[in-house]
Amino acid sequence: MNVEGDAKHPDSSLQFLTNKAVVTLQVKENFLHVRCLKKLNPFDPRPFSSFHCNIYLCDILSTATSESEWKVHSKVESLNTANIGSLLHSTASQCKLLLVHIAVKSKGSLWKLQTLKFRCKNTRQCSAWSTYLNENITTSLGRRSVSRPKSLLVFVNPYGGKHKAVDIHKHIVTPIFNKAGIRQLVVVTEYQNHAKEYLKTADLGKIDGIIAVGGDGMANEIINGVLIQVQEKNNISLDKPPADLSEACPSFVRPSIRIGVIPAGSTNCLSYVSQGFDDPETAALHIALGAEHNLDLSSIHDRNGAFQRFSFSMTSFGFYGNVLKLSERMRGLGPSRYDVAGIHSFLHQCSYNMKVWYLPSDTPVDIANDRTKCRYPCNTCCLDKLSDFEQTMSNGDVCSKPSPILSGPINTNFFNNAVHYEVNSNSEDGSQITLGAKITSQTECFESTKSCDNANGNNKWQVTEGKFLMINSALMSCACSRCPQGLSPSAHLADGNTDLILVRNCSRADFVRYMFSHVGKANRFRFPFVEVYRVKGFRCEMPIASSSVTCEQIDIKQTESECSRTSSCWNTDGELVPDPNIHVWVHKGLIKLFAKGIDQK
Incomplete structure (x- = not known):
């Protein structure tokens, strides 16, 4: 032996x-x-x-x-x-x-x-x-530098999804944690943002991780609560001057504590993307085994630089914002409230006049034709440095099979007669404008004085404007059981980028075709009214005008002014951000997640 x-x-x-x-x-x-x-x-x-x-x-x-x-x-x-x-x-x-x-x-x-x-x-x-x-x-x-948790703070949301979180924790999670010798401090949440408020003052030094037994909303609460506490302890202001947000990515301290999610909510996007399933037993075992994966987050600030929240999956304005806004008034319907709100928002289809600035990724990718997906071990997410354990897995010493005991921007040519501008950033008032030839994309270029996360000096801010049905930012694929491929199938968990998806105003029939393309494996970016860019940050601005919102109606007596009064909001991980004018920056691997990643098939 x-x-x-x-x-x-x-x-x-x-x-x-x-x-x-x-x-x-x-x-x-x-x-x-x-x-x-x-x-x-x-x-x-x-x-x-x-x-x-x-x-x-x-x-x-x-x-x-x-x-x-x-x-x-x-x-x-x-x-x-x-x-x-x-x-x-x-x-x-x-x-x-x-x-x-x-x-x-x-x-x-x-x-x-x-x-x-x-x-x-x-x-x-x-x-x-x-x-x-x-x-x-x-x-x-x-x-292999694998650290298994010994003590966990567990939040259980008894109201999320189908109200099964308490049973899932009692009958699935607890037996696994007991066999793994993990101590639990369990908090059953009683109201919205309970976990977030708890974590702002909690002593995190005595625990190895924080677990959410719930959906994406509960995970968002925990991530924001932990990050807010860590920044306050390090005297880092969450609010930033608007001028600084327009120039460079803000810096935040990365927490050492890990976050885990046991899926018990309505969509369970984070669990689905990091495991391939919304299966509570799989999630609990990954936590007990000490699996670890970095996770990108985005910080969201309003037009005045006031911090709104951190996000880990989707930040969306327009249709999805309207769905969330309406569904919040229908919580008594359970998960079916999203279907009802979706139908209502479709019948009251609105487009919004917006101006969008974005900073392209350092590694441009043709996202529409990109067939690579974030799979374990992912070389894109681990591009900077693999841990010893990940290097071993990548070299094939450890098999990802069962144990032997088992049986760049896309040019859609949608616009014509658009004019290309370039602003000389050396001009103090920004008045030196060079008029270029007509091109097929309504795009302006603004040179950035600084860049985000190791960006090279050639990166330039791009800007586009028009009427949009949706503006989506996908930090990850955003896949779930209803949408197995997600909003952006080739997005990664920890590459430092987000996929900015712009859905311009189109007919209701075209919008239905676009939405149905998310159900199967169809290419959701091959529509003339859809643009997608892989970016490190972006900001949006809605002009203050009565014509900012345009509505189509089906037997609905709603005037444009009425629709303007019910303007859309941002839906970020299932939470509302009311101001349409926001700054969004991506922070590479800002949190460590109890997850292994989706295995190669």
Whole structure:
């Protein structure tokens, strides 16, 4: 047997009894090797090799022992026990159970908790094996810089989604955390922003992570609460002068604490994008195993530089803003309120006159034709530096398959006769304008005096304006069970960019076709009224004029002035930002998430 660390050697020849075979255990090269000595069913046609298995130590949550009765199947009694050794000769009625709790990747990439039971007559050696395995698990995790949580602050939202958060926490999350030896401080939220207010003054030094049992709204509360507390402790103002926001990305301190989400809400976008499913058991196992992934956030400020909030997924103005604004008055309908609000917003379709500035990404990508997706291990998200554990995974030393125990901007040519301008930033009043040739995109260029996150000096602010049905910013793909590909399928979790999607005014029929393109695998950017840019930041401005809003109506008696009074707002992670004039900057990997990322298929 290979000895790791200073752990005491248990007997490698010790025989254990499972439900199907007599086996021995051995730890070698970060794996627990289970080897079959004898099949309990002599008529089983499967070869001995099918009973062997190798369990990756980092997939083991913990091991333990318990007292058990010595139960032998009737088929075992008929065996020639001399061929097995002394395992079955004892007449003692008591034995020890060695319990090995492991995370198993099942079909469809879901993760399940499985407990392997090994019976043994030698109670002292069985306990020694449990201690030995736990010590080797700790050693293996340390070599890969994997830090598993030992104490978690858990927020449970009993009102979100289908009101199942309490049951999910009690029957799915708690058993997994108990087996992993994780202590929990549970707070059941009682009102909106309860978690956010709690975290502003909470002592975060005694916990290893914060978990949201709820939806994206609860996750947004926790992320904002943690970041606000950290910035205040470091004397960093959240509010920024508007002039500074127009020039460079503001800097914020990155919290050391990790955030996790157990999906129990209506859409569960964050869980779906970081795991591939909105499955509570998979999420709980990733947290218990200490999986970690960086997550981009965006900071949102209003026109005066006043901080509004941090966002992790979608920030949208227009249609989605109207849906959220209306759905907030229909919370009694549960998740179906979004369908009702969506139909109402579609029938009252409005377009908004907006001016949008954006700073293109340092690595332009043709997003419409980009087929790459954020999959673990993602070289784009880990471009700066891979951790030792991620490097090992990337080099193929650790397989992402189940454990062996298992069975740039797009030019749509939509506009004609547009004029290209370039403003000389060296001019004090910005009055030096060079008139260029007519092009097919209504675009202006403004040179930036500073840049965001290692941007080169050639980056220029771009600006476009017109009437928009929607302005969407997708920090991630924003996929969910209703929209499996998301708003922008090629967006990444931690590349320091957001995909800015501009949906200009179009007919109601065209808008329906665009919305239905999100249901399947159709290219949602191949519409003449849709533009998409990968950017590091943007800002929007709505001109103060009576013609800022235009409405189409279907048997609805609503005047334009009435629609102006019910102007849209920003929907950011399911939370409202009322001011249409905002600054948005992307912060690369500002938070650490308990997540592994979606596995390659």
